[in-house]
Amino acid sequence: MTQILEIQNDGPLLVATNYWSSEHASKGFCYLSFNAGTGRLLVPSPMEHFLPDMAAATHAVMTTGTLRGVASIEILFDDHSGAPFAIQLDARQADRLLDDHDRLFPLWAYTANGIAGIWRAVTRAGNLLPDLRPWPEHIPLRSPD
Numbered sequence: 001m002t003q004i005l006e007i008q009n010d011g012p013l014l015v016a017t018n019y020w021s022s023e024h025a026s027k028g029f030c031y032l033s034f035n036a037g038t039g040r041l042l043v044p045s046p047m048e049h050f051l052p053d054m055a056a057a058t059h060a061v062m063t064t065g066t067l068r069g070v071a072s073i074e075i076l077f078d079d080h081s082g083a084p085f086a087i088q089l090d091a092r093q094a095d096r097l098l099d100d101h102d103r104l105f106p107l108w109a110y111t112a113n114g115i116a117g118i119w120r121a122v123t124r125a126g127n128l129l130p131d132l133r134p135w136p137e138h139i140p141l142r143s144p145d
Contacts, residue, residue, distance in 0.1 A: 065126030
């Protein structure tokens with residue numbers, strides 16, 4: 001029997017979840033949740049060693065597409081290098097897929113101990129993943145004034 005994932009929110013803050021004790025977390029599967037306009041990437045302990053790679057990024061690019069024929073999400077942590085860190089998630093590892101592209105939103109990484117990183121993130125539609133293109137520099141990553 002599959003455990004039902006429970007998440008309690010206070011606006012954008014994740015205040016409680018049973019994810020950390022789930023089989024998926026113990027196997028190292030991240031989970032992406034959205035609330036109050038904020039993306040929250042739940043990073044289980046087997047994946048925490050990637051947090052420094054994520055922290056090097058100035059922003060994140062979230063691309064929806066398909067990976068091996070399965071609806072998926074890629075989060076590219078853009079550090080302006082030739083080899084940025086990226087993670088691909090099966091769409092079932094998220095509580096929703098964003099269908100409004102070129103949208104700017106905050107992305108927070110959570111561990112069982114709380115918030116471990118915050119980035120400005122933007123969405124885009126892709127086709128096949130991986131799609132490791134950086135966000136085009138001519139498109140601002142901030143809201144218009």
